[in-house]
Amino acid sequence: MVLVLALAATSLFLARTGEAHEPWTYGYGSRAASMGGAVAADVNDFSANYYNPAGIVDDEGIRIGVGYFWAENNLRIDGQDSGVKSSHGVTFGIAASGKIFGFPIGLGIAAHIPDEGLSRLTALRQEIPRWELYDNRSSVIYLAANIAIRPWDFLEIGGGLSFLAATRGRFEITGAADLLQPYDSQLRHEVDVDLTSVRYPQAGVLVHLSKAASMGLVYRGQTNLDLQLDGKIDATINAIGIEVPLSYELQARTVQAFLPQQLVVGASWKPHPSLHVNADVTWVNWAAYENPTAKTIAKLEAEVPAEFPIELPGELRQTELEELFFSDRIVPRIGVEWYLPGFEGKGGVPILRVPVRAGFVYEKSPVPPQTGSTNLVDGDRYTGSIGVGVEIPVARVSLDLHGAISRLPERVTLKQSAANLVGDYRSEGEMLNIGATLKGLFK
Amino acid sequence: MRRAAWLLSLSACATLADGTPGLENPPGAQAGPFRALKTGELGQGRVAPNAISGSDAQAFMRDPSIVDSDGDSATLGVEGYFAASIEEAEVDAPAIRIVRTTALDGRSFDRSVEIVLEIQHAWEGDHLGAPSVVVGDGGERLLFYEADRGIGLARASGATAAFESGAEPVFSRADVEWASAELKSPGIVRLFDDSFRLYFETESDGVPVIGVARSDDGETFGDPQIVLAATHDDDDVDGAYVGAPQAVTAVSGQGRQIVYVYYTAQNSAGKQSIAMAARFLEEEGEALGRSGSSMYSPAGSVQPREPSVIRFDDFSFLFTTQRTAKNTPDPVVIVAVSPGDLELPAPEPQ
Numbered sequence: 001m002v003l004v005l006a007l008a009a010t011s012l013f014l015a016r017t018g019e020a021h022e023p024w025t026y027g028y029g030s031r032a033a034s035m036g037g038a039v040a041a042d043v044n045d046f047s048a049n050y051y052n053p054a055g056i057v058d059d060e061g062i063r064i065g066v067g068y069f070w071a072e073n074n075l076r077i078d079g080q081d082s083g084v085k086s087s088h089g090v091t092f093g094i095a096a097s098g099k100i101f102g103f104p105i106g107l108g109i110a111a112h113i114p115d116e117g118l119s120r121l122t123a124l125r126q127e128i129p130r131w132e133l134y135d136n137r138s139s140v141i142y143l144a145a146n147i148a149i150r151p152w153d154f155l156e157i158g159g160g161l162s163f164l165a166a167t168r169g170r171f172e173i174t175g176a177a178d179l180l181q182p183y184d185s186q187l188r189h190e191v192d193v194d195l196t197s198v199r200y201p202q203a204g205v206l207v208h209l210s211k212a213a214s215m216g217l218v219y220r221g222q223t224n225l226d227l228q229l230d231g232k233i234d235a236t237i238n239a240i241g242i243e244v245p246l247s248y249e250l251q252a253r254t255v256q257a258f259l260p261q262q263l264v265v266g267a268s269w270k271p272h273p274s275l276h277v278n279a280d281v282t283w284v285n286w287a288a289y290e291n292p293t294a295k296t297i298a299k300l301e302a303e304v305p306a307e308f309p310i311e312l313p314g315e316l317r318q319t320e321l322e323e324l325f326f327s328d329r330i331v332p333r334i335g336v337e338w339y340l341p342g343f344e345g346k347g348g349v350p351i352l353r354v355p356v357r358a359g360f361v362y363e364k365s366p367v368p369p370q371t372g373s374t375n376l377v378d379g380d381r382y383t384g385s386i387g388v389g390v391e392i393p394v395a396r397v398s399l400d401l402h403g404a405i406s407r408l409p410e411r412v413t414l415k416q417s418a419a420n421l422v423g424d425y426r427s428e429g430e431m432l433n434i435g436a437t438l439k440g441l442f443k
Numbered sequence: 444m445r446r447a448a449w450l451l452s453l454s455a456c457a458t459l460a461d462g463t464p465g466l467e468n469p470p471g472a473q474a475g476p477f478r479a480l481k482t483g484e485l486g487q488g489r490v491a492p493n494a495i496s497g498s499d500a501q502a503f504m505r506d507p508s509i510v511d512s513d514g515d516s517a518t519l520g521v522e523g524y525f526a527a528s529i530e531e532a533e534v535d536a537p538a539i540r541i542v543r544t545t546a547l548d549g550r551s552f553d554r555s556v557e558i559v560l561e562i563q564h565a566w567e568g569d570h571l572g573a574p575s576v577v578v579g580d581g582g583e584r585l586l587f588y589e590a591d592r593g594i595g596l597a598r599a600s601g602a603t604a605a606f607e608s609g610a611e612p613v614f615s616r617a618d619v620e621w622a623s624a625e626l627k628s629p630g631i632v633r634l635f636d637d638s639f640r641l642y643f644e645t646e647s648d649g650v651p652v653i654g655v656a657r658s659d660d661g662e663t664f665g666d667p668q669i670v671l672a673a674t675h676d677d678d679d680v681d682g683a684y685v686g687a688p689q690a691v692t693a694v695s696g697q698g699r700q701i702v703y704v705y706y707t708a709q710n711s712a713g714k715q716s717i718a719m720a721a722r723f724l725e726e727e728g729e730a731l732g733r734s735g736s737s738m739y740s741p742a743g744s745v746q747p748r749e750p751s752v753i754r755f756d757d758f759s760f761l762f763t764t765q766r767t768a769k770n771t772p773d774p775v776v777i778v779a780v781s782p783g784d785l786e787l788p789a790p791e792p793q
Binding site: 080135 | 702703720722723734
């Protein structure tokens with residue numbers, strides 16, 4: 001318990017980075033992923049750190065989980081593979097609860113780390129087609145820490161923080177460059193990059209209405225990465241004996257990895273001790289989505305002699321960012337878990353417990369028809385999932401497997417202007433997500 | 444554990460350099476922007492991006508009009524028609540003839556050229572140029588050209604047949620009541636319903652404009668109207684001048700028929716480039732929507748003008764006349780391709 005407290009405290013007070021992109025898109029932990037993520041009112045393992053922090057204190061002991069998932073994206077435009085990268089990585093976390101002076105309290109940490117790299121962020125021009133929700137959002141580390149309490153037996157409350165790293169950078173080059181004898185150039189380079197953290201809150205409530213019914217309420221805050229780059233080149237270029245003083249300044253700002261605030265209402269019903277039927281509804285505030293296009297201000301000044309055969313570009317125009325007009329969306333999720341009978345030993349004590357699970361999610365696209373200059377490709381997403389687990393009560397370990405298939409039906413984009421350089425297109429695709437999670441319980 | 448958390452927090456901030464941004468196989472209209480061809484992409488011993496240079500026929504060939512030889516966009520054989528001066532002429536001498544040459548790969552033109560039209564009629568005065576060719580019924584070539592008193596039409600029964608021009612212009616300033624200057628630089632296109640549109644350059648109340656006239660037979664044009672005008676907006680690529688239109692048809696990825704009009708544009712700072720406007724043919728009227736950005740805008744004040752675009756299945760070529768260099772008025776015809784990241788099939792012949 002002391003170890004867990006120390007771990008939680010460490011992760012709370014050190015600068016962490018984290019964001020819920022992969023957990024949000026593909027699920028966090030095999031049990032939840034196989035139930036369509038409909039676990040806001042029925043979660044007490046390590047995945048409670050993401051789905052409902054109140055669930056951390058819902059069970060006694062230290063619950064550890066480690067898992068791996070692989071999501072393959074087959075997203076296409078005009079029938080051709082868009083090359084959207086697969087997502088895969090390691091999931092792990094701890095949910096621990098006990099009593100301090102007789103008061104039930106729980107602590108948890110959770111992380112997802114992509115195994116191909118810890119973070120991938122790309123700023124594109126707004127005209128460039130991209131699968132907006134599944135491409136450049138898909139590789140950011142997730143790390144969160146939570147604390148939960150149970151003031152009454154029927155009520156559990158939890159909350160915590162997740163963090164993202166923001167980058168502010170500056171580079172400066174000064175000196176003299178000799179085009180004919182580049183090794184004689186004398187340039188001084190300065191690079192100064194700050195990594196600062198942004199954080200967002202998450203909180204949850206779990207209400208046990210009866211032994212057979214419970215409700216959950218979860219809030220996740222909005223956040224995004226604010227990337228900033230300032231550059232300056234101040235140099236004298238020596239070309240064919242002519243010295244050309246040159247000054248170039250660049251400022252670039254972009255908002256990346258936007259995560260909208262969300263409110264989840266969940267219900268869980270256990271008509272039989274071996275059967276869980278869950279339903280969640282999530283409000284996702286996509287209307288607040290900000291245009292991720294880089295806002296760039298560039299200024300070039302040079303005293304070019306008239307005989308010099310080059311022409312400087314005029315004043316570089318700043319990109320006029322389009323309003324994106326994303327819509328909020330309501331995401332329904334349903335999940336079922338059923339423990340198969342027939343694995344009892346003598347006296348009815350189970351030797352094994354074998355839950356089978358299924359789920360379904362419908363996510364309406366928040367992206368409006370891309371009839372103008374932007375090309376944020378998306379589509380409604382229908383996800384069906386299944387899973388199976390093996391629990392060994394004696395050893396207090398379990399293994400969960402999950403598989404999920406998402407279908408994004410064809411969406412046709414017709415441009416308003418015939419002069420649009422991207423033109424009309426149709427988009428569609430499938431996503432496959434498989435994974436496994438090993439869990440252990442220490443009382 | 445503290446060290447592990449610290450390492451985690453550091454490493455989480457890393458970003459990956461993982462290749463070209465954006466999608467693989469991105470959708471595109473093949474309508475621009477165009478990038479000039481590079482070394483190795485042009486055959487016939489030519490220096491890219493110059494598809495035609497001053498040494499060709501020694502007559503300053505310019506103002507291209509490129510036509511698909513067989514009308515099949517899967518094959519690359521083309522005919523190129525150019526305005527030309529007499530041999531060894533001064534660089535500022537007016538064009539007085541139309542010449543033709545061919546290319547097997549869509550861009551590497553044969554160095555032997557054939558004169559297909561010269562001044563024959565009084566209305567043509569002492570100048571004849573800016574050809575625009577379209578293929579009519581049965582492979583007939585309809586060659587529209589500018590001359591002193593309007594736009595003329597010459598016909599040839601096939602790709603190798605001789606052209607015969609009309610005794611009068613087919614369209615002139617007298618046919619356009621709002622025109623305040625002679626009609627120049629015709630750009631002819633045959634639409635999917637076999638009707639014709641003749642785009643042309645003129646002025647209206649002293650403002651440079653591009654007009655269009657309609658025809659069902661390719662010979663009798665009427666209903667002229669203005670479709671583009673210099674905007675007088677400092678931010679626009681065509682704020683000061685529009686002219687030299689050339690049109691081409693296309694079908695969008697979802698089957699909508701489009702006519703693209705490429706034209707010479709100049710902004711208020713004097714920067715000249717090739718711009719584009721277009722319309723869906725399913726829409727009523729002739730109004731064009733501007734792209735708003737340059738489709739080809741080389742550095743160096745080489746003043747590109749008189750574009751001609753030909754579309755193939757997977758890419759489009761833009762041919763345009765421009766100066767050899769900033770302070771060198773000798774014209775060359777360069778070739779550029781869209782999409783710009785395309786790997787072109789090998790030139791033929793090398």
